[in-house]
Amino acid sequence: MRLLICLLLVVGMVASASCVLADSPVAVKNVVVYREAGRYAGWPANNGIWCWGNEIVVGFHLGYHKDRQGKHPIDPDAPQVHRLARSLDGGETWTLEVPSYLDSAGKERTPQPLPAGLNFTQPDFALMLRMEDSDKGFSHFYWSSDRAHTWNGPFGLPKFDRPGIMARTDVIVDGPHEAMAFLTSAKDGGSEGWPFATRTTDGGKTWTFLSWIGEQPGPGAYSIMPSTVRLSPTELLTYIRCRTRAEGNKKLFKIEPYRSLDNGQTWKLESANSIDNGGNPPHMIRLRDGRLALTYGSRNVPYGIRARLSSDGGKSWTSDFLLRDDAGTWDLGYPRTVQRLDGKIVTVYYFNDRQQDLRYIAGTIWDPVEK
Numbered sequence: 001m002r003l004l005i006c007l008l009l010v011v012g013m014v015a016s017a018s019c020v021l022a023d024s025p026v027a028v029k030n031v032v033v034y035r036e037a038g039r040y041a042g043w044p045a046n047n048g049i050w051c052w053g054n055e056i057v058v059g060f061h062l063g064y065h066k067d068r069q070g071k072h073p074i075d076p077d078a079p080q081v082h083r084l085a086r087s088l089d090g091g092e093t094w095t096l097e098v099p100s101y102l103d104s105a106g107k108e109r110t111p112q113p114l115p116a117g118l119n120f121t122q123p124d125f126a127l128m129l130r131m132e133d134s135d136k137g138f139s140h141f142y143w144s145s146d147r148a149h150t151w152n153g154p155f156g157l158p159k160f161d162r163p164g165i166m167a168r169t170d171v172i173v174d175g176p177h178e179a180m181a182f183l184t185s186a187k188d189g190g191s192e193g194w195p196f197a198t199r200t201t202d203g204g205k206t207w208t209f210l211s212w213i214g215e216q217p218g219p220g221a222y223s224i225m226p227s228t229v230r231l232s233p234t235e236l237l238t239y240i241r242c243r244t245r246a247e248g249n250k251k252l253f254k255i256e257p258y259r260s261l262d263n264g265q266t267w268k269l270e271s272a273n274s275i276d277n278g279g280n281p282p283h284m285i286r287l288r289d290g291r292l293a294l295t296y297g298s299r300n301v302p303y304g305i306r307a308r309l310s311s312d313g314g315k316s317w318t319s320d321f322l323l324r325d326d327a328g329t330w331d332l333g334y335p336r337t338v339q340r341l342d343g344k345i346v347t348v349y350y351f352n353d354r355q356q357d358l359r360y361i362a363g364t365i366w367d368p369v370e371k
Contacts, residue, residue, distance in 0.1 A: 163186040
């Protein structure tokens with residue numbers, strides 16, 4: 001009898017494990033987007049990703065590696081430039097490009113007013129929002145009508161009467177001349193940050209402040225880098241990178257969801273779906289079948305890239321599953337994610353290998369089909 005019970009338990013455990021594996025999306029392959037010895041390539045989330053079928057373009061930051069005792073190992077005294085990587089085959093292979101908006105010295109030009117409103121729905125369109133600095137300065141944007149081969153700009157974004165505006169590319173297009181952008185303001189004291197929603201109805205010539213997302217973070221805390229999807233004409237969901245302080249001044253790092261049911265006028269925190277990921281921005285997209293995919297780096301052990309899926313508009317999510325967990329240190333992540341023509345997902349991020357003195361841009365191609 002004991003033997004029969006043991007056998008049943010073993011069979012049940014195997015069946016349970018099989019179900020867990022079967023319900024998990026499949027990581028198809030990891031690819032290298034850009035990698036070069038001695039270089040520090042990082043932070044795709046600070047730039048953006050754009051997709052036209054199987055043609056994908058992602059932006060990133062490129063500098064030189066330098067050990068800095070626990071800080072990002074990038075040499076602050078060496079040149080640092082922006083770069084783009086392009087794939088024509090759904091993320092399988094990539095080529096490096098110098099953005100056309102840089103001058104001969106590799107610098108961005110002074111922002112100017114946008115001379116005429118844009119058509120956000122024109123074919124092959126791309127919009128990139130960028131910031132001067134994470135704690136001070138203001139922001140600007142570029143646009144392209146030829147799949148990011150050539151860029152127009154920079155054009156200035158409003159200051160909204162704030163100490164600084166830190167923009168990344170988080171935009172929802174609602175019509176030819178209508179769009180919402182989700183930005184981060186400096187807090188009242190000048191340090192980062194506090195997210196908010198803004199809207200344009202004239203193709204980007206003017207932007208109107210719409211609402212703060214959450215309360216202003218307190219001393220030593222921040223709320224930054226929103227990633228937003230539209231669920232209906234009135235419902236929006238955003239995930240935001242947050243740092244708070246706990247007892248003993250311990251830092252806590254989460255990504256937290258806020259939902260709006262009135263098209264961005266007000267927001268409510270859904271803390272039950274917050275995720276402790278050790279300090280890394282999220283990226284959320286809506287798949288063609290209506291589900292949501294959420295990707296993020298984990299700076300908790302095991303270091304790597306993770307994802308979740310939701311089939312009910314973000315009210316509930318699958319458990320974490322690992323796209324990869326083979327990094328050597330915490331310095332990774334900042335993912336951007338798109339869905340290619342065959343339904344597979346391409347997630348691009350910066351990464352490191354064990355015992356490697358470089359940071360590189362990598363990608364994971366994975367299948368979100370639950371089997």
